[in-house]
Amino acid sequence: MPATRLIDRGVIRVSGEEARGFLQNLVTNDMDEVTPERAGYGALLTPQGKIICDFLIVALPAEDGGGFLIDCPLLQSADLMKRLKLYKLRAKVTLEDLTEACAVIAATDGAALPRDAGLVYDDPRLPALGQRAVTDRERGEALATGEPEAYHARRVGLGIPAGGRDFAYGDAFPHEALLDQLGGVSFRKGCYIGQEVVSRMQHRGTARSRVVPIVFDDGVAAETGAEASAGGKPIGTIGSGADGRALALLRLDRLADALAAGTAPLGGGLAFHLAEKPGFIRFPFPGEPGFGAAP
Incomplete structure (x- = not known):
């Protein structure tokens, strides 16, 4: 133990x-x-x-x-x-x-x-x-x-974001940090601070950026905080990494456009691709049925 x-x-x-x-x-x-x-x-x-x-x-x-x-x-x-x-x-x-x-x-x-x-x-x-x-x-x-490195490597492997590493406090919405996927937001309770914005994102499906797991093609993860890009355009930020994997806060719509155009995404100049989707994530990844559809 x-x-x-x-x-x-x-x-x-x-x-x-x-x-x-x-x-x-x-x-x-x-x-x-x-x-x-x-x-x-x-x-x-x-x-x-x-x-x-x-x-x-x-x-x-x-x-x-x-x-x-x-x-x-x-x-x-x-x-x-x-x-x-x-x-x-x-x-x-x-x-x-x-x-x-x-x-x-x-x-x-x-x-x-x-x-x-x-x-x-x-x-x-x-x-x-x-x-x-x-x-x-x-x-x-x-x-x-x-x-601690072993704990965080397991966390990264499971696809669980950590604040300050995979999203920035004061800048990220709960949907972007996957709180809605991990039981961190109740959509049935009464009012709380920021509730109107969170409910609007939920019902309108306007969360375009999400923390998702990625795998670097050469087995070496980019540094935390490195820019993710595709076709020379920014699509997000690389978060914590371990064993060639990482979590990244990405604009999934821009990633989908790049993949459709045959453009490989880069993190800190290193090629990566989306990892297998963790079982707790319920929203579709680019290329899956329902991606980009109106809620």
Whole structure:
């Protein structure tokens, strides 16, 4: 059971009698579905519908004081705390940054973690990612025998985007980052910040850019952040890569046009092609039936 300590993650606790309702009015996922037995995946958006921060949310059992732990990107944790405090107003909610005291670990190979690893939960985005845990620093360091590179290589192989690597915070919409494919957006809950924009993209089918898995023809992935192009025209950005594969945020309509014209796409000057579509992705890839059709 190799586990990896994810040093690029922070932890925020949201507690108090109004914690669930407070988050329900802010985040993209349905907080009514988040229980001690089932974690959630969601995001906080700008009013314009762009991702400020995406995160995993874990409900604490009553015996542990209740409330929720937010497993979020470390570089976004200070901004997330700031924004949560801004929206708090008179809500009966307590906000605590536990990053210094806690560690986030994840199964490197998608397996289960020891039950005594801390607050252990199944990654809600995809079962194949296995389990994660929020624990204390000492316990986390003792359990973490796997390398972060191995965890991220598995993530890339499964086609799961990571914010800051595969899409830019403050610039990407949830559909572009695949939150709609990974259970990170509820289209049935009530209003939340940015909800109108997200719903409009869903119903009109206007998400032209998507993070998709790609394979480099020569087996060497381009650097993260390299430009993707076709026929000399930009079509997107290369994200995180491993073992000749990568994730890339691409304009799929422009990619389809290039492929139809017989033009090979390039990432950082290196030729690539779309990888086999992951099973969790429900929208059509270029060349598949239904691509480009009106919703």
